[in-house]
Amino acid sequence: MNRSSSYICVTLLGLLILLSGCHQSSYPTPAIPSADKNSTVLETSSVPVYQRMEKVTSPEAAMQLLLEGNQRFKAGKVLNKDISITRRTDLLRNGQHPFAVIVSCSDSRVPPEMLFDQALGDLFVIRVAGNVITPVELGSVEYAVEHLKVPLVVVLGHESCGAVTAAVEGGETKGSISAVIAKITPSVIRAESDGLSGNPLIEQCVNLNIQSSVQDLKKSSILKEALEKKQLQIIGSKYDLDEGGVSILN
Ligand SMILES: [Zn+2]
Incomplete structure (x- = not known):
């Protein structure tokens, strides 16, 4: 050499x-924070550790936390999460107090805890292909609102949804896949009646399907009661797969 x-x-x-x-x-x-009543971002490491400790009771505050988390995710500036045994034991002893229910598509590219940059105990997540609402999904949402007092329910659809695309393309479906397609089909019929085709048709179906799930949720007497008392908001949202942003649908 x-x-x-x-x-x-x-x-x-x-x-x-x-x-x-x-x-x-x-x-x-x-660093493992002690359990107190405040959420905190610990600056003891080069990547801050996020931990929410307070109970969030207002729908607006819950939405703010989600949007801030999504901004961090989109910017690639996600925070560390405390997954230590201390934190897990704390959640076991003191119970869960999630601040939002997310009804998300099962698509592997749409993991709610990641794209909202939230930690253990923050989100009550229901995942189902096409983010559809059947009695089983509705029961899970009702449980979270009735028993856990979660103030916000977000239906989270996404662009290029495979379940929606399958419903648009039609054709034969095997097994119980038809149950998912049947829930999405009314949105397809509505979008087709607007004369759309191709990708614009699929994206419009995604939007209508999200809104349809929101409407299905609002039919629940348990959720209606919480809505009327202003203890709950139910909103539709859509995730952009490559940009990483979540937009609220009106
Ligand atoms: Zn999907």
């Missing part, structure tokens, strides 16, 4: 040691 080769080897070794050190300092063991 000549002198320049030795120099390169030493330099590479030094770089590896440096990178190894950087990795450790970038992801230190998160």
Whole structure:
């Protein structure tokens, strides 16, 4: 090995040691916060640790937390989450107090905790292909509102939804897939009556299907009561797969 080769080897070794050190300092063991009544972002590590401790009772505050979390996700600035045994034990002993119910499509690219940048105990999530509402999904939402006093329900659809696309394309469906398609078909018929076709038709079906699920939820007597008391809001939203943003549908 000549002198320049030795120099390169030493330099590479030094770089590896440096990178190894950087990795450790970038992801230190998160400080474990004590359980108090405030949410907090701990600045003790290079990536802050997010933890919500207070109960969120207002729909507006819950929506704000979701939108802020999605902004962090979209910007690639997600916070560390406390998943320590201390935190898990705290949630076990003190119970869960999620601040939002998310009825999301099962699509693997649409994980609510990730795209809203939320931690253990924050979201009560119901996932089903095409984010449709059947009595089973409705029962889960009613439980969260009635017993856990969750102030916000968000139906989360997304662009290029496979379930919606399948409903638009029609054709034979096997097994129980037809049960999902049947829930989406009324939205397809409505969108087709507007003369749409191709991708605009699919995206309009996605929007109508989200709104249809919102309307299905609003038929529940349990949810109606909470809505009338202003203790609850039910909203539709749509996730942009590549941009990473969630937009609210009116
Ligand atoms: Zn989908």
